[in-house]
Amino acid sequence: MRRFRYEYGASPVHLLVALTSFAVSAWALAQVLDVLSTPGRFLIWFLGAIVLHDLLFLPLYSLLGRVAAGALTRGDHPSRLRIAALNHLRIPVMLSGLMLLVWYPLVLSKAAAGFENTTGMSTDVYMERWLLLTAVLFVGSALLLAVRARGLREPR
Amino acid sequence: MDDDVRRPPSPPVPEVGPFRRGFWKSPLRGPWLASFLSSALLPLIVVCTLTGFLSHAAYNPGVGSNALFDEGVDLYFFEWPTGPTWLYALTQGLHIITGLAAIPILLAKLWAVIPQLFERPAVRSVAHALERLGLALLVGGTLFVFATGVLNIQIYYPFGFSFVPAHYFAAFIFLAGLTLHVVSKVGVMRAAFRERGVVRPLRDDLAHTEPEPELEGRHTTAPVAAAPPTMTRRLLLGTVGVGSAALAAMGIGQVVGGPLRRLALLAPRGENFGDGPNDFQVNKTAKAAGIPMEKVGADWRLTLEVGEKRTVLTRDELLGMEQVTADLPIACVEGWSTTQAWTGVRLSELARMAGAEEGAEMQVRSVQPAGVLRQATLTGDQVAAKDSLLALKVNGADLSLDHGFPARIIVPALPGVHNTKWVGKMVWA
Numbered sequence: 001m002r003r004f005r006y007e008y009g010a011s012p013v014h015l016l017v018a019l020t021s022f023a024v025s026a027w028a029l030a031q032v033l034d035v036l037s038t039p040g041r042f043l044i045w046f047l048g049a050i051v052l053h054d055l056l057f058l059p060l061y062s063l064l065g066r067v068a069a070g071a072l073t074r075g076d077h078p079s080r081l082r083i084a085a086l087n088h089l090r091i092p093v094m095l096s097g098l099m100l101l102v103w104y105p106l107v108l109s110k111a112a113a114g115f116e117n118t119t120g121m122s123t124d125v126y127m128e129r130w131l132l133l134t135a136v137l138f139v140g141s142a143l144l145l146a147v148r149a150r151g152l153r154e155p156r
Numbered sequence: 157m158d159d160d161v162r163r164p165p166s167p168p169v170p171e172v173g174p175f176r177r178g179f180w181k182s183p184l185r186g187p188w189l190a191s192f193l194s195s196a197l198l199p200l201i202v203v204c205t206l207t208g209f210l211s212h213a214a215y216n217p218g219v220g221s222n223a224l225f226d227e228g229v230d231l232y233f234f235e236w237p238t239g240p241t242w243l244y245a246l247t248q249g250l251h252i253i254t255g256l257a258a259i260p261i262l263l264a265k266l267w268a269v270i271p272q273l274f275e276r277p278a279v280r281s282v283a284h285a286l287e288r289l290g291l292a293l294l295v296g297g298t299l300f301v302f303a304t305g306v307l308n309i310q311i312y313y314p315f316g317f318s319f320v321p322a323h324y325f326a327a328f329i330f331l332a333g334l335t336l337h338v339v340s341k342v343g344v345m346r347a348a349f350r351e352r353g354v355v356r357p358l359r360d361d362l363a364h365t366e367p368e369p370e371l372e373g374r375h376t377t378a379p380v381a382a383a384p385p386t387m388t389r390r391l392l393l394g395t396v397g398v399g400s401a402a403l404a405a406m407g408i409g410q411v412v413g414g415p416l417r418r419l420a421l422l423a424p425r426g427e428n429f430g431d432g433p434n435d436f437q438v439n440k441t442a443k444a445a446g447i448p449m450e451k452v453g454a455d456w457r458l459t460l461e462v463g464e465k466r467t468v469l470t471r472d473e474l475l476g477m478e479q480v481t482a483d484l485p486i487a488c489v490e491g492w493s494t495t496q497a498w499t500g501v502r503l504s505e506l507a508r509m510a511g512a513e514e515g516a517e518m519q520v521r522s523v524q525p526a527g528v529l530r531q532a533t534l535t536g537d538q539v540a541a542k543d544s545l546l547a548l549k550v551n552g553a554d555l556s557l558d559h560g561f562p563a564r565i566i567v568p569a570l571p572g573v574h575n576t577k578w579v580g581k582m583v584w585a
Binding site for chain 1: 225229256259260267280281282283284286287289290293295296297300303304306310311312313314315316318321324325328329331333335336339340384386387398399402403421422423424425427438439443
C-alpha cells in the first residue's frame with residue numbers, strides 16, 4: 001500500500017474514482033456529440049467557458065478591483081475611512097454586476113423578439129429595473145458610508 | 157488526497173507572473189475560504205442535480221414517444237406520480253432556485269482557488285495529474301451547465317446547439333468531475349476546519365483579519381506574500397450571501413406566484429398580468445407555436461382514436477358532458493409556475509367513451525403543425541387520475557387562444573409542456 005501511495009500519489013480508492021469519472025465523462029461526451037447536430041459548438045462552449053472565465057473574466061474584474069483599491073487606499077497605512085469607502089464602492093459593484101451577469105439577456109434585450117413572441121411579454125422593463133436596482137445599491141451604500149464616516153474618522 | 161509519502165519535487169521551473177505564488181496577494185484566499193464556500197455550495201448543487209435528473213424522469217421517457225434519447229440513455233427509475241399536484245412545481249422550482257443561488261458562491265469559489273490553475277510544479281504525481289484533468293471536467297462542466305441553464309430560462313439561445321441534450325449530458329461530466337474533486341479535497345476541507353474552525357474566521361474584524369496560513373503537508377491557495385486586508389472574511393462572504401439570497405428570492409417569486417411574483421424583479425416570469433380569467437403566464441403563445449386559425453375555429457373537432465375506432469366530438473358536445481373543476485399548477489421546466497382553476501372533461505371519462513382499455517397509455521396530439529412537443533404520451537395512471545382534465549375553461553371563462561383554446565390537457569404534477577395545448581387528437585395504443 002505504501003508502495004502504491006508512493007508511486008501514484010494517493011490511495012487506490014482515488015484511482016478508482018478517477019477512472020470511473022473519466023469513463024462516465026467519456027460516455028457522456030460520446031453521447032452528446034452523437035446526438036447534437038452541431039457537436040463542434042458543444043466543444044467550443046465547454047472549453048470556451050473555461051478560457052473565458054479563468055483567463056478573461058476573472059483577470060479583468062481582479063484588475064478593476066486592484067485599480068479601484070490602488071486609487072482609494074494608496075500608501076502602506078490607508079485610513080479606515082478610505083478602506084470603508086473602497087468597500088462601499090465595490091460591494092454595490094459586485095451585486096449590480098452579478099445581476100447583470102445573470103440576467104444580461106433580458107436587461108440588454110438580447111433576444112427581445114423571440115422572448116416577446118414566445119411569452120407574450122416585452123423585455124423593455126428589465127433595463128429600467130436593473131438600473132433602478134443599481135441606483136438603489138449605490139445610493140444606499142453612499143448614504144451608509146456618510147452615516148459611518150464620522151465614526152471612521154476618529155482614531156481607533 | 158495529498159500525502160507525505162511522495163517523490164521529491166521536480167527541479168524548479170522558472171516562475172513568472174501568475175505562476176509565481178507571490179503574485180496572488182489577497183489575504184482572504186486559502187483553504188478555509190475555499191472549504192467554507194464549498195460547504196455552502198455542495199448542498200445547493202446536490203439539490204440542483206437531483207431535481208435536474210428528476211425533471212428528466214417527470215417527462216416519463218418510458219412511454220410512447222416521450223423519450224429524447226435511445227433506450228438506456230434516458231436515466232429514470234420510476235414512473236412519475238400524479239400527486240401531490242405541486243410535485244413538479246416543487247422539484248423544478250428547486251432546480252432553478254438552487255441553481256440561481258449557487259451562482260455567486262460558485263464565482264467566489266472559483267476566485268478563491270484560481271491560483272491553483274497556475275500552480276508549480278504543474279504535476280506532482282499521477283494522482284495530481286488526474287485531479288487536474290478532473291478539474292477541467294468540473295470547471296468546464298459547471299460553467300457549461302450554469303451558463304446554458306441561465307440562458308435557457310431567459311429564452312435566449314446564442315449557443316447554436318440543442319439545449320436539452322447538451323445540458324443533460326454535460327451534467328454527467330460535471331457530476332463525474334465533482335465526485336473526483338470531492339474525493340480529492342475532502343482531506344483539505346477537514347484539515348482546514350480542524351485548524352481554523354468552521355465559522356471562527358467569520359468573527360475577525362479588519363484589524364484581526366490575518367492571511368490564511370498554509371496547511372501542513374498540503375498544497376493550497378494560502379498566500380505567501382499577502383497584501384494588507386481591505387475586507388473581512390465575513391464582509392466578503394456576506395456579500396456573496398446577499399447575492400445568493402437575492403437570486404433565490406427571484407426564483408422563489410416565479411414559482412410561488414401571487415403577490416410574491418413581484419420578488420422576481422429581474423427574472424423572466426416576474427410579470428403580473430391583469431385580473432382577467434386568462435391573465436397568467438403563457439409558456440408559448442399561439443403565434444410562436446404557429447397555430448393556424450382555421451384549425452381552432454368553429455370547424456375544430458376532437459378525435460378520439462382506439463385502433464380503428466374513432467369518436468369525433470365538437471366543443472359543444474364536450475361542454476355537454478360532465479364538467480369537473482380542479483385547481484392545478486402549470487409548472488414549467490424553466491422554473492416558474494402558476495396555479496389556476498381549470499374546468500373540463502375528465503380524461504378517464506373520454507377514455508371510457510372512446511372504448512380504450514383501462515390503464516392504457518394515451519398519446520395527445522396538438523393541431524400545432526411542427527415541433528417536438530406538439531405531442532406527448534400520458535401514462536395509464538395519468539389518464540386515470542381524477543383531476544386529469546381536457547380543460548375547456550379556466551377560472552370560469554373559455555380558454556384564451558394562448559392558453560390552448562379550444563381545449564388543452566391539464567394533469568396533476570406533469571411538466572408544463574406535456575400539458576398539450578390546442579388538442580386535436582387523443583390516441584390510445
